[in-house]
Amino acid sequence: MVSLVIAAHGHLAEGLVASSAMIVGPSDDVVAFESSEGPDDLLAKYAAAVEGSPSQEHLILVDLFGGSPYNAAARFAAGRDDADVVTGVNLPMVIEVLSRRLTGAGLAELVEAARTSAVDGVKVLSEVFTPAPTTTSDEEGDEL
Numbered sequence: 001m002v003s004l005v006i007a008a009h010g011h012l013a014e015g016l017v018a019s020s021a022m023i024v025g026p027s028d029d030v031v032a033f034e035s036s037e038g039p040d041d042l043l044a045k046y047a048a049a050v051e052g053s054p055s056q057e058h059l060i061l062v063d064l065f066g067g068s069p070y071n072a073a074a075r076f077a078a079g080r081d082d083a084d085v086v087t088g089v090n091l092p093m094v095i096e097v098l099s100r101r102l103t104g105a106g107l108a109e110l111v112e113a114a115r116t117s118a119v120d121g122v123k124v125l126s127e128v129f130t131p132a133p134t135t136t137s138d139e140e141g142d143e144l
Helices: 012-024 039-051 069-076 093-103 109-119
Strands: 002-008 030-034 057-062 083-086
Touching: 002 012, 002 039, 002 069, 002 093, 012 030, 012 093, 030 039, 030 083, 039 069, 057 069, 057 093, 057 109, 069 083, 083 109, 093 109
Parallel strands: 002 030, 002 057, 057 083
Antiparallel strands: none
């Protein structure tokens, strides 16, 4: 199994874990923490999460590219073959990653699932519920 570490500003990470548990159930080997410390403290948190995990691979999901959680995670994962970092964490992403983990997906598959589910989870009402074109009586029978 791949461990999951979620780090974000404020209480977002803890909220994502709690919300995803309501949908897919509680998950093992998931760590969530907020980013209120400096880079060295965040690096220590990532190291502790990975060292405390029984998993051989580790996926770190963070909120913002270039933010403190990302910068520390990138430093942590750089040069490691057993860890990767994906930015833009959101609830569809976490649900998909947790669901795919249950099927035994590896790190590379989870990284791709995180990317596609985050993008696919964004919908615009006016695009989703666009009325179908209607035909008028003048147009009926014009296909001949």
